[in-house]
Amino acid sequence: MSRTDVVVADNSDVLTASTAARLITRLVDAQTARGAASVVLTGGGTGIEVLRQVRHSPARDAVDWSRVDVYWGDERFLPDGDPERNETQAREALLDHVGVDPERVHPMAPSGGKFGNEADEAAAHYAEVLATTAAGDTETAVPAFDVLLLGIGEEGHTASLFPHTPYVQESQRTVVGVHDCPKPPPTRISLTLPAIRAASEVWLVVAGAGKAEAVSAALAGSDPVEIPAAGPRGRERTLWLLDREAAG
Numbered sequence: 180m181s182r183t184d185v186v187v188a189d190n191s192d193v194l195t196a197s198t199a200a201r202l203i204t205r206l207v208d209a210q211t212a213r214g215a216a217s218v219v220l221t222g223g224g225t226g227i228e229v230l231r232q233v234r235h236s237p238a239r240d241a242v243d244w245s246r247v248d249v250y251w252g253d254e255r256f257l258p259d260g261d262p263e264r265n266e267t268q269a270r271e272a273l274l275d276h277v278g279v280d281p282e283r284v285h286p287m288a289p290s291g292g293k294f295g296n297e298a299d300e301a302a303a304h305y306a307e308v309l310a311t312t313a314a315g316d317t318e319t320a321v322p323a324f325d326v327l328l329l330g331i332g333e334e335g336h337t338a339s340l341f342p343h344t345p346y347v348q349e350s351q352r353t354v355v356g357v358h359d360c361p362k363p364p365p366t367r368i369s370l371t372l373p374a375i376r377a378a379s380e381v382w383l384v385v386a387g388a389g390k391a392e393a394v395s396a397a398l399a400g401s402d403p404v405e406i407p408a409a410g411p412r413g414r415e416r417t418l419w420l421l422d423r424e425a426a427g
């Protein structure tokens with residue numbers, strides 16, 4: 180049975196630094212248990228700052244980065260190398276500074292690449308990548324990610340699943356092309372809730388008073404169609420990592 184925990188840090192600096200320490204420990208524990216670790220990264224300022232904090236942590240290299248499988252929960256569908264891409268920011272913040280195995284880093288496709296400007300095709304391809312690496316891990320053809328990181332927006336979006344959209348209601352596909360996003364850029368790729376729920380642990384890392392209402396609504400068990408951040412849950416654990424402002 181999955182459990183939900185809420186941990187509140189005094190401020191956003193303590194939140195991101197402590198989340199980085201927790202992530203390092205989670206990855207080391209996974210590698211100790213099964214020889215590898217898998218993490219799903221998020222975009223957004225808070226999520227990227229966590230990666231920067233991992234990079235600067237004295238404990239960073241307790242992780243064998245060559246045995247970490249890296250995925251993304253969502254991506255802005257922009258040209259390769261675009262500074263607004265979550266992949267670009269994650270590489271600058273952490274991945275380019277540790278010894279990850281390029282074969283084990285799985286970015287979502289950029290626009291203008293092999294899928295041109297077809298975000299839906301790029302999304303379908305990422306679903307195939309997940310199914311291939313899942314190897315029967317879970318019933319949803321998605322790897323049993325050790326930890327899946329998420330941020331949330333003030334109106335309750337998470338990953339690129341926004342309120343009252345068909346994407347947050349998707350129950351079959353694991354990855355979708357998302358169009359007309361209210362948060363720029365308008366076209367994205369996102370894991371769906373069934374894919375997110377394949378993770379062993381889901382961590383929602385949230386800072387700032389502007390998010391307090393969405394956090395409160397999600398924790399109160401709102402309908403994910405209204406508050407998508409109410410939808411994610413880990414198979415073993417759902418962890419809300421908040422600063423005091425976001426905790427309300």
Ligand SMILES: O=C(O)[C@H](O)[C@@H](O)[C@H](O)[C@H](O)COP(=O)(O)O
Pocket residue numbers: 221222223224225226253254255265329330331332336337338339362
């Ligand atoms: O690509 C994105 O924009 C993210 O995946 C998005 O879900 C983000 O995590 C939240 O919007 C929080 O962003 P902030 O941490 O910048 O508020």
